[in-house]
Amino acid sequence: MRREKGNAFFIHTFGCQMNLADSGIITALLQQEGYVVADSDATAGIILLNTCAVRENAVDRVGHLLQHLHGQKKRNKHLIIGVVGCIPQHQREELFARYPAIDFLAGPDTYRTLPELIAQAQRGGKGATLAFNTAETYDGIEPVRQSAISAFVPVMRGCNNMCAYCVVPFTRGRERSQPFDSVVREVQNLAASGYREITLLGQNVNSYYDDRAVCDFAALLDAVSREAPQARIRFTTSHPKDISESLVRTIASRPNICNHIHLPVQSGSSRMLGMMNRGHTIEEYREKIALIRSLIPDVTLSTDIIAGFCGELEDDHKASLKLLSDVRFDAAYMFYYSTREGTLAAKTLEDDVPEAVKKRRLQEIIDLQNSISAELFCEAIGSVVEVLAESESRRSSAQLMGRTAGNRAVVFDRERYQPGDLLDVLVTGATSATLIGRLMHSGTHLSVNMR
């Protein structure tokens, strides 16, 4: 085991849950080679930035960190800096030219080359491994997890859709699914280790398909929920066109599959959905919502929405507001559009909505969604919800923060309980993002029916 500072590594992770899961895979790969995890980047000899190219804000944060690390590298010429994940995939030359502190780049399909890239950097060379590899699912690598309560399990990688605004097909390549048997094995191990929540991950998770096992996402979800009956099962992110009736019936029929679906819509206007190349109309989206609600009456829904995409007119924006009012999502990730280099929109569409208009439309969306969330959360006051405690609350170590099966955050006085406990909580108050509660004193329990 190499223990000196030069072989201690620290990963800064940006972006989505998939990147967090990938950082766990990278950690496992490096530990296999004798590298050790450093407590912070100040004590590391190798610093990795696991990057996200989806939002401008995440790209800017990577740039700022690289500038800061440049100074650190001037003080310590042995420091090695690698940029991995989505950004290097389409900005190779630009990154090396702009940030001379970078020693190497690696894409999402080439993490197995990291020990080689680090060794090359230790010899003074720069390198990049960025090829797509549709056979790479990191099968057989048990990720190193940060939490002993909740685990992410990537079940598919990449995306075959070509949403016009999205960089993912260009940074993560074509879809490929983890073999059914490997996912089941990993879930069995997590269940045996006492994990209380397992989230199946994929850029387009519900298009999962294992040819050999002839198994789609509904069958995988069903199997996973049976292998870990004491764990809550979640999944993200779903594409509306791949929400099948059999998938909804599976969620409805298995008590430990959480009654929450994140279903990105992006716009309430069919015209915009066409320009975005989403592959469905808003009527079809509404039909999926109706199907979900008819089969899972207590479901909670969340979504993603973009304000001011290319060509968006005031009527399109009003259609987005109307969709929010009609569906009444619990929560939404809301952004205004900015061009991502290399996407279909960047190549073929004009980013013609003025920034001030984008910002005004986004604010209207945020204001409306916040008022809907606040109403829905207030409606929960007086009910008893089952909460999986996740952590101490940010405000006080005397309180715990947990989530309902519907993914609502709940804060309550902890008394004698710990993260990982499953507790009945009476909802006594609410904001637009959090329920406030009081323990019911039936104590912690291992419930099978987690609704």
Ligand code: SF4
């Ligand atoms: S479904 Fe669309 S938005 Fe989602 S990752 Fe694929 S291309 Fe991007």
